[in-house]
Amino acid sequence: MTMGPGLLFLVFLLGLVAAPPTLAQDDSRYTKFLTQHHDAKPKGRDDRYCESMMKRRGLTSPCKDVNTFIHGNKGTIKTICGANGSPYRENLRISKSPFQVTTCKHTGGSPRPPCRYRASAGFKHVVIACENGLPVHFDESFFSL
Structure with missing residues (x-):
C-alpha cells in the first residue's frame, strides 16, 4: 500500500503542528x-530597587520570600x-565565574502587598537548573572569595 502525495503532505503538516508546543514549553520556562x-542593567541595587522590581515582575501576590536578580547579559x-x-x-x-547579583528578602509581616524587601548586593557564583541548554530555575548563590 502506498501513500499519495496528498496524504504525505497531511502527515508532514501534522508533524509541524505537533512540534511547536514542546519547543514553546521549553522557551516558556526560560522566559519565566x-x-x-x-x-541586565539595574538602576540602583537598594531596598527601593527590590520593592519596585519585585512588583514590576509580578512577584508580590503573595509576597515572594526571597528572589535573586542576576545582572549580566542573557548570553x-x-x-x-x-x-x-x-x-x-x-x-x-554552578557558574565558574561570579555574577553581579541583588538578592531581595521579604522583611516579614503580611504576605499580601504592599511588600517590603531588604536588598543585599554582591558578586556571587550562581546555581541554576538547565533544560536544552537554557537556564530554567535559579537554585541559590554563593559569595565569591
Missing part, C-alpha cells in the same frame, strides 16, 4: 526564569549551562 531572575547567563558552568549536586550547574 528571565522574568524572575534577570535584570553570559546561558553559558552556565555549558562552558561557564560545572555540574553541581543533582541536575544543577
Whole structure:
C-alpha cells in the first residue's frame, strides 16, 4: 500500500503542528526564569530597587520570600549551562565565574502587598537548573572569595 502525495503532505503538516508546543514549553520556562531572575542593567541595587522590581515582575501576590536578580547579559547567563558552568549536586550547574547579583528578602509581616524587601548586593557564583541548554530555575548563590 502506498501513500499519495496528498496524504504525505497531511502527515508532514501534522508533524509541524505537533512540534511547536514542546519547543514553546521549553522557551516558556526560560522566559519565566528571565522574568524572575534577570535584570541586565539595574538602576540602583537598594531596598527601593527590590520593592519596585519585585512588583514590576509580578512577584508580590503573595509576597515572594526571597528572589535573586542576576545582572549580566542573557548570553553570559546561558553559558552556565555549558562552558561557564560545572555540574553541581543533582541536575544543577554552578557558574565558574561570579555574577553581579541583588538578592531581595521579604522583611516579614503580611504576605499580601504592599511588600517590603531588604536588598543585599554582591558578586556571587550562581546555581541554576538547565533544560536544552537554557537556564530554567535559579537554585541559590554563593559569595565569591
